[in-house]
Structure formats: C-alpha cells, structure tokens
Amino acid sequence: MSTGARGGSGESSSYDVAVVGCGLMGAALARTLVKAGYSVVAWNRTHSRAEALAADGVVPERSLEAAFNSAPLVLACTLTPENTQEVLAPINDASGTTIAFVGSGSPESARELAQWTVARGGDYLDGVIVSYPEDIGTPQGVVVVAGDAALWSRHEPVFLELGGSSFHAGEDIGNANLLATAFSGAFIVASLASYAEGATFAHGLGLPLDGIQRMTRQGIALLATRCEEITDNIHRGHHATDQATIATFADGARKSMGVLAAYGYSNRLVAAAQENLAAAEAAGLSELAFSAQTEVLRPGG
Ligand SMILES: NC(=O)c1ccc[n+]([C@@H]2O[C@H](COP(=O)([O-])OP(=O)(O)OC[C@H]3O[C@@H](n4cnc5c(N)ncnc54)[C@H](OP(=O)(O)O)[C@@H]3O)[C@@H](O)[C@H]2O)c1
DSSP: OOOOOOTTTTTOOOOOOEOOOOSSHHHHHHHHHTTTTOOOOESSSSHHHHHHHHHHHHHHOOOOOHHTTTEEEEEEEEEEEEHHHHTTTTTOOOOOEEEEESSSOHHHHHHHHHHHHHHTTEEEEEEOOOOGGTTTTSTTOOOOOOOOOOOHHHHHHHHHHTTTTTOOOOSSSTTHHHHHHIIIIIIIHHHHHHHHHHHHOOOOOOOOOOHHHHHHHHHHHHHHHHHHHHHHHHHHTTOSSOOOHHHHHHHHHHHHHHHHHHHTTOHHHHHHHHHHHHHHHTOOOSOOGGGGGGGGGSSSO
C-alpha cells in the first residue's frame, strides 16, 4: 500500500507505482491505484494528459527519469511496446525496479523488454489487459501477467486492485501474450465478428428483438458449456460424442452459409467455420465431436 507520496516535479519523491503512458487505459490504471490508496506518479509524452490526472490524486511528472526512479513498480501502458522501449531509452540503471508493460504486445516484444530490463539490473513482468478502461478496478477486470512467480507474488496486490480477476499465467514471459492471442484475439474477436454477421442478418430481415435477445442469451450459455468441453476433450485427446457430430455442425454451417448468401448478406465468418469443419470431414473425423477438428488445426494439420 501507500508509502506516502511526497512533493511533485523535481523533488526526491517516493511513490508506490509509476505509470508511464496516460492514454485511456494508463489513466484508468493510475486513477484506480490512487483510489485504492497507492501513491502514484505518472508520466506521459504529452504532459497535459498526465496533468489532467492531478485532480484524481495522481502526481504528474514531466521528467521520465524522475518518475522512473521514484517508484519500485513501473507500469508502462503506451500504445506499443516499441513506444515504451523508446521512452525508457535514457534509463541505464533499473536496479530495484520492476517494469511491467501492460499494453498490447507480442511474445517477442515481451522477451525483448525483459532482456532490456534485466540488462539494466531490473526485473520484468509482462501483462496483457483483457478489459475496457471502465472495468479496471472492478472484480471483472483482468490483467494476465507472465514472469517470475516470486516477482508476481510481490506485485500481485497491485494487479488484483487493477482487476479482481487478474492472474499469473506462468513463468514463461511470453505466456500472457500467447493466452491473449488464443482467447482475446482469436476467440473473442472471431466470436464477436460472427455475432455481428448474425445480428446484421436478423435485424435486416426485421426479426423480432425479443427473439434475437433470447437466442443471444441461449447462445452465450451454450458457449460457456461447450467451450469447456472442447478444452477438456483436447486435453484428454478424447472426441467421442453421443450428442452432435462434426457432420451435423458442417451441415448446419453449409445451410446457414446458403441462406445468408441467398438474402445477400455476408457469410464470411460462418464460411470460415465451415472450411475448418470440411477439413475435419475430409480427414475422416465426421462422426466425432466438434473438438475433433483440433486434429486439422495444428501446424501441418
Ligand atoms: N483502451 C482499451 O480498451 C484497452 C484495452 C486493453 C488493452 N489496451 C492497450 O493499452 C495500451 C494503451 O491503449 P490506450 O487505449 O490507452 O491508447 P491511447 O488512449 O491511444 O493512449 C496511447 C498512449 O500511448 C502513448 N504513445 C503513443 N505513441 C507514443 C510514442 N511514440 N512515444 C511515447 N508514447 C506514445 C500516448 O501518449 P500521447 O498521449 O503523448 O500520445 C498515450 O499515453 C495499448 O497497447 C492498448 O492496446 C487498451
């Protein structure tokens, strides 16, 4: 918790956390930590955005070096990891400091920032925020964090304050980004895109709102169960089913593709799903569960 913020620009201040990058997300991180009782100093390339946080109790700092050197934990939330590397370039000594880049990066950028930090005597955690700024500071907020387990334990209270559902994704520094690729990037984006396809079709045909909402709720409940089943099946390597086979899903996808196209609507997302299912059928997996398509989704599959 707070070590007690003292003074502002230019003084030898001591804060719990320095936030580097005060855009929409960085500002939410800084405000949330202050609300939770942490002392927070903030630096932003465009100083006015850091200054705007003063009313919320965040201490704006014009000098990057001063902000960096005044807190044991530096949360970097610039647009890209490259921005953070550029911004931190003047820092030669990071001993006693943990840097956590929590913007959107990649496993490679996580490794680069970790190497950069360790070369300067500091420690590095890599984070991925899987929430909107308005979810920061709520039980639903999530920061996925990868890196040394002891380092995670030391800073865990800060991450749990930023998002009550935050968790440690393992010691491999690339893990937070790999999980984000699999689930935020691939699953959520594709799911929302296919929902947009279906919702556009339903709205365009003037289908009743009540029916759309009922089907949406039912679909989300079904996803919750079926996604867990897919993960379990893939982990067990077991794809037998007495419920619904790849052949049944492929048939449904082909019919939906045809109807959407006949009415002149986009069917690109369902076509992509059908392509995977057709590949599974061609591989002789027709009578197995939806999860069996994992066999044709691997490298070389
Ligand atoms: N907003 C969300 O819902 C959300 C959700 C999850 C993750 N994220 C991630 O959080 C990160 C920040 O997003 P945001 O929504 O806060 O974006 P934003 O509002 O556009 O803010 C971007 C931040 O990056 C800084 N920046 C950009 N280019 C820079 C450069 N060349 N050198 C130094 N600083 C630079 C900006 O500084 P200036 O003010 O000087 O331009 C600002 O602080 C991104 O990686 C984003 O993917 C955002």
